[in-house]
Amino acid sequence: MNTAEFQQYVKDWSELKGFDKSTIEQRMLYLMTEVGELAKEVLSVSFHPDAERKENLGYEMYDVVWNIFDLANKLGIDLEQAFKAKMDINDKRTWK
Helix, strand or coil, rough: CCCHHHHHHHHHHHHHHHHHHHCCHHHHHHHHHEEEEEEEHHHHHHHHCCCCHHHHHHHHHHHHHHHHHHHHHHHCCHHHHHHHHHHHHHCCCCCC
């Protein structure tokens, strides 16, 4: 699944489950909650790097990405275009 397909999947699933009714502020807070859960899983894996914890870490990463895509949908941002544009900027950029 590519970026555009995933963004459409998030839009469709959000509408199906009624998540499309949340505001951008609410979605941002959901995103921050998921980032906190991701941080907790990273900490857990750092102490006990077993397969189950790594699997949970992947699930939390998915939740963060899903919320970013849902926020982009609410704001009318095409992430595939945004990613391409930012990659072009970064290709020409230098870091010191």
